[in-house]
Amino acid sequence: MILPIVAYGHPVLKKVAQPITADYPGLKQLIDNMWETMYNGNGVGLAAPQIGLDIRMFMVDSEQLMDDEEEESEGDSKFRLTKGIRRVFINPEILEETGEPWTYEEGCLSIPDVRVKISRHETLRIKYVDEQFQEHTETFSEMNARIIQHEYDHLQGILLTDHMTPLKRSLVKKKLDNIASGKVGVRYKMKFAQR
């Protein structure tokens, strides 16, 4: 089932999400629904707050990106991905971030039509449990790390807009106000705070 994606301006996107236990009600169905919702929006990642739940869970599928390496490259914003991943991250904890910070222009399903250049470390080490609640500690780099950092931000109540310079913020203010009040044209279903 495709779930509505919570739009910028909704308070759930600003909350720090809480850990869950293996007996979280309807977890398997929720994960299936989140995958379906993410693919329907052409996303490469989706965090639970984006479908209205303040729980520490997100998923990433960067395998989809392996084909469009060419079109995303521009200037200092070089697309970097050697191998895609497909994973569900539950109760994740980023243990360390290392490597040269690099800049890339990110988008977010909750903030349609807004892209923000963000500098992030190239590599991270993360501890999490998967959908079977098996514990893993893994290292990810390049675009995989970036998507994880973006989704992890969601669990901390941090959005692309929090990474903006004051200039960028003033340039997109009208657009953000429109998104918050539901005046936005997207192909996928969204849920707005003020409508």
Ligand SMILES: [Zn+2]
């Ligand atoms: Zn996002």
